[in-house]
Amino acid sequence: MALLEVENLKVEFPTRKGVLTAVDNVSFNVEQGEILGVVGESGAGKSMTGAAVIGLLEPPGRIGGGQIRLDGKRIDNLSPDEMRKIRGRHIGAIFQDPLTSLNPLFTVGEQLVETIRTHLPMSAADAKKRAIGWLAEVGIPAPDRRFDQYPHQFSGGMRQRVVIALALCAEPRLIIADEPTTALDVSVQAQIIALLKRVCRERNAAAILVTHDMGVIAETADRVAVMYAGRLAEIGPVAHVLQKPSHPYTAGLMGSIPRVGPRPKRLIQIEGSMPRLTDIPSGCAFNPRCPKVFAECHRIRPELRPVADGAAACLLYEGVTQ
Amino acid sequence: MNAAPIKLKSREAPLLQVKGLKKHFAMSKPFLNRLLEGGEQQTVKAVDGLDLDIPRGQTLSLVGESGCGKSTVARLIMGLSSPSGGSILFDGADISRAPAGQPADIRRRMQMIFQDPYASLNPRWRVADIIAEPLRTYGMCASRQEQRREVDRLLEFVGLNAKDGDKFPHEFSGGQRQRISIARAISTKPEFLVCDEPTSALDVSVQAQILNLMREMQRELGLTYLFISHDLAVVNFMSDWIGVMYLGRLVEVSPAAELFANPQHPYTRLLLDTIPDLEMSKRDRQPAAGEVPNPINPPPGCHFRPRCALANERCRREAPVLRVYDGGVSASCHAVEEGRANEPITVQASAAQSLRAAV
Numbered sequence: 001m002a003l004l005e006v007e008n009l010k011v012e013f014p015t016r017k018g019v020l021t022a023v024d025n026v027s028f029n030v031e032q033g034e035i036l037g038v039v040g041e042s043g044a045g046k047s048m049t050g051a052a053v054i055g056l057l058e059p060p061g062r063i064g065g066g067q068i069r070l071d072g073k074r075i076d077n078l079s080p081d082e083m084r085k086i087r088g089r090h091i092g093a094i095f096q097d098p099l100t101s102l103n104p105l106f107t108v109g110e111q112l113v114e115t116i117r118t119h120l121p122m123s124a125a126d127a128k129k130r131a132i133g134w135l136a137e138v139g140i141p142a143p144d145r146r147f148d149q150y151p152h153q154f155s156g157g158m159r160q161r162v163v164i165a166l167a168l169c170a171e172p173r174l175i176i177a178d179e180p181t182t183a184l185d186v187s188v189q190a191q192i193i194a195l196l197k198r199v200c201r202e203r204n205a206a207a208i209l210v211t212h213d214m215g216v217i218a219e220t221a222d223r224v225a226v227m228y229a230g231r232l233a234e235i236g237p238v239a240h241v242l243q244k245p246s247h248p249y250t251a252g253l254m255g256s257i258p259r260v261g262p263r264p265k266r267l268i269q270i271e272g273s274m275p276r277l278t279d280i281p282s283g284c285a286f287n288p289r290c291p292k293v294f295a296e297c298h299r300i301r302p303e304l305r306p307v308a309d310g311a312a313a314c315l316l317y318e319g320v321t322q
Numbered sequence: 323m324n325a326a327p328i329k330l331k332s333r334e335a336p337l338l339q340v341k342g343l344k345k346h347f348a349m350s351k352p353f354l355n356r357l358l359e360g361g362e363q364q365t366v367k368a369v370d371g372l373d374l375d376i377p378r379g380q381t382l383s384l385v386g387e388s389g390c391g392k393s394t395v396a397r398l399i400m401g402l403s404s405p406s407g408g409s410i411l412f413d414g415a416d417i418s419r420a421p422a423g424q425p426a427d428i429r430r431r432m433q434m435i436f437q438d439p440y441a442s443l444n445p446r447w448r449v450a451d452i453i454a455e456p457l458r459t460y461g462m463c464a465s466r467q468e469q470r471r472e473v474d475r476l477l478e479f480v481g482l483n484a485k486d487g488d489k490f491p492h493e494f495s496g497g498q499r500q501r502i503s504i505a506r507a508i509s510t511k512p513e514f515l516v517c518d519e520p521t522s523a524l525d526v527s528v529q530a531q532i533l534n535l536m537r538e539m540q541r542e543l544g545l546t547y548l549f550i551s552h553d554l555a556v557v558n559f560m561s562d563w564i565g566v567m568y569l570g571r572l573v574e575v576s577p578a579a580e581l582f583a584n585p586q587h588p589y590t591r592l593l594l595d596t597i598p599d600l601e602m603s604k605r606d607r608q609p610a611a612g613e614v615p616n617p618i619n620p621p622p623g624c625h626f627r628p629r630c631a632l633a634n635e636r637c638r639r640e641a642p643v644l645r646v647y648d649g650g651v652s653a654s655c656h657a658v659e660e661g662r663a664n665e666p667i668t669v670q671a672s673a674a675q676s677l678r679a680a681v
């Protein structure tokens with residue numbers, strides 16, 4: 001059994017003009033110790049998928065259908081109290097803005113000790129020792145002095161390290177990291193990603209890593225899911241998706257990334273932009289921008305089908321004739 | 323059309339010349355700290371003696387870690403901040419003491435594109451008015467009709483629709499907003515654009531659209547760019563020249579291809595090591611060693627010394643200066659000068675690694 005199973009997940013936002021579907025029928029698994037990368041344009045539904053898994057959808061957002069199972073047990077229908085116990089102990093979270101995860105009124109050390117002792121049976125002294133160990137682990141110099149400082153006394157990069165320590169200190173088996181390095185300096189990004197990867201590997205923790213950064217995905221993820229307009233366009237082993245993408249959207253996305261080495265005259269560019277939730281075209285949502293579009297694409301909505309060692313949602317793979 | 327960079331004809335003066343540029347910020351410590359720690363005033367040397375030439379029609383990019391002074395250089399050149407020392411020559415004229423917008427006949431020829439397409443557009447103005455603002459400032463259109471025709475042309479030039487001029491910024495996506503910023507920046511027909519992280523807030527697919535547009539504009543309009551980005555692959559796509567900054571100083575300036583093929587300065591090599599590798603999945607990248615440096619009171623001698631595997635006694639005593647080598651390469655490093663920089667550099671264990679044993 002997979003550690004996490006997401007089946008036909010739907011995330012909705014009721015609005016005055018009707019219900020918007022931000023995540024539409026998304027299914028995927030995360031295995032024990034596996035890192036699943038999630039990529040896609042802004043607004044594709046990456047954060048909403050992550051927030052649904054960890055039970056932190058902001059109202060009026062809600063799960064409109066499907067199931068989420070951790071170790072085979074449903075967690076999408078738990079009470080807020082039950083979910084809070086799962087968060088931290090079983091699922092840790094790292095967000096883009098470290099300030100959302102830190103309480104400005106408590107020292108960094110107090111917050112770590114509190115999290116550790118909430119979830120693990122440990123004396124205050126042991127928890128402190130472990131908290132200092134975690135600060136060192138995430139690369140904070142002079143951790144014993146930093147232990148007594150408040151979040152505002154840390155730089156942005158340092159704060160994100162503290163958040164990572166907080167997310168990991170109760171040793172959860174699944175980590176949801178939503179753009180954990182976007183706000184950080186490039187040289188620090190590499191450190192943080194290396195850190196995340198190492199800690200996951202050493203503790204056999206699984207992670208869902210949401211990012212725009214394909215480079216981070218290439219170096220970190222085992223598999224990658226590509227989202228477009230609330231749906232999964234493609235999912236598969238990272239080497240396959242990055243180097244031999246099946247879905248035309250993934251192919252465009254990969255081509256549009258500048259690389260080092262001989263420079264082309266132009267980057268491959270996907271024309272236009274992703275539709276808003278209010279005007280997703282019928283048929284395949286990618287059809288207005290797709291270089292391989294054909295008549296049926298305007299009528300039939302493709303479902304995720306096995307392609308090579310992954311899966312893609314594109315009529316080219318459904319045997320629909322052009 | 324020719325994609326190859328226009329080579330600087332010998333003797334043609336660069337469009338932009340920066341000499342010994344400095345910007346120091348005074349950091350006043352809280353009173354109590356000054357009392358306890360002594361009255362010494364601290365300064366951030368955000369830009370600390372920078373020499374830079376940008377040939378006409380070419381792109382020079384500045385790269386380096388956060389806080390190394392890239393944006394400060396951009397602001398100094400645009401006159402948005404006044405230098406503590408040094409000079410800025412645009413087409414031979416010294417503009418380093420002139421405020422933003424002055425002298426108008428020169429400032430009209432220089433424009434800037436900012437990172438955040440959300441913050442840099444006035445939300446209460448219609449797009450047509452936003453784009454027309456520089457035209458009005460510099461009195462470039464004789465009539466309102468002419469102005470509107472020009473705005474329509476600019477909107478279409480950047481890939482938007484003339485009808486978009488009647489809308490407000492919030493009606494556009496991030497990429498479209500950045501196109502609006504670009505339309506505004508090129509409205510005065512500038513020759514020189516300063517682009518400070520113009521695509522850092524955008525998705526890769528949108529980034530490709532904007533970068534393609536910027537390269538096309540350069541070919542069609544012969545623009546000269548000062549380009550700032552932390553993404554070295556983006557910089558590779560855009561640049562003829564790359565300048566690597568570290569704590570307010572240039573440590574290397576080289577032709578782009580040369581910098582990637584043959585990095586000289588130890589810091590340049592470290593930066594190149596941080597480039598994610600899309601071809602080689604799951605490689606363990608060597609993370610950059612050490613912390614992002616503190617710009618307040620940097621170490622004497624070479625600023626990079628605390629992180630440098632090649633540092634020796636001379637580096638502690640003497641600040642290296644930018645020296646010119648073959649192939650248009652300049653580097654400021656004693657090891658490069660002494661010819662001992664070509665051994666492979668082993669990166670020092672990072673703070674994180676050495677402290678790991680504590681857990």
Ligand SMILES: Nc1ncnc2c1ncn2[C@@H]1O[C@H](COP(=O)(O)OP(=O)(O)OP(=O)(O)O)[C@@H](O)[C@H]1O
Pocket residue numbers: 013020022040041042043044045046047048049059060061277
């Ligand atoms: N409160 C809300 N009401 C209505 N729609 C919302 C609300 N919050 C988010 N959405 C929509 O849900 C969709 C998915 O958003 P989500 O934050 O998951 O995108 P994302 O893929 O994480 O994008 P980004 O890369 O920008 O973080 C978007 O189209 C967004 O506009």
Ligand SMILES: Nc1ncnc2c1ncn2[C@@H]1O[C@H](COP(=O)(O)OP(=O)(O)OP(=O)(O)O)[C@@H](O)[C@H]1O
Pocket residue numbers: 347366367368386387388389390391392393394395552617
């Ligand atoms: N107005 C100011 N007052 C005091 N210090 C400043 C001011 N503006 C910039 N600095 C300092 O000058 C240094 C250089 O800042 P700058 O914004 O130029 O860096 P940057 O290279 O553009 O960084 P980033 O990649 O984060 O944009 C930093 O240490 C910054 O804190």
Ligand code: SF4
Pocket residue numbers: 247248249284285286287290291292293294297302313314315316
């Ligand atoms: S279904 Fe059609 S429009 Fe959609 S990605 Fe496939 S070919 Fe393109």
Ligand code: SF4
Pocket residue numbers: 587588589624625626627630631632633634637642654655656657658
């Ligand atoms: S001058 Fe010395 S310390 Fe500075 S980069 Fe060169 S070798 Fe390293």
Ligand SMILES: [Mg+2]
Pocket residue numbers: 046047048178
């Ligand atoms: Mg998001």
Ligand SMILES: [Mg+2]
Pocket residue numbers: 392393394518
């Ligand atoms: Mg900057």
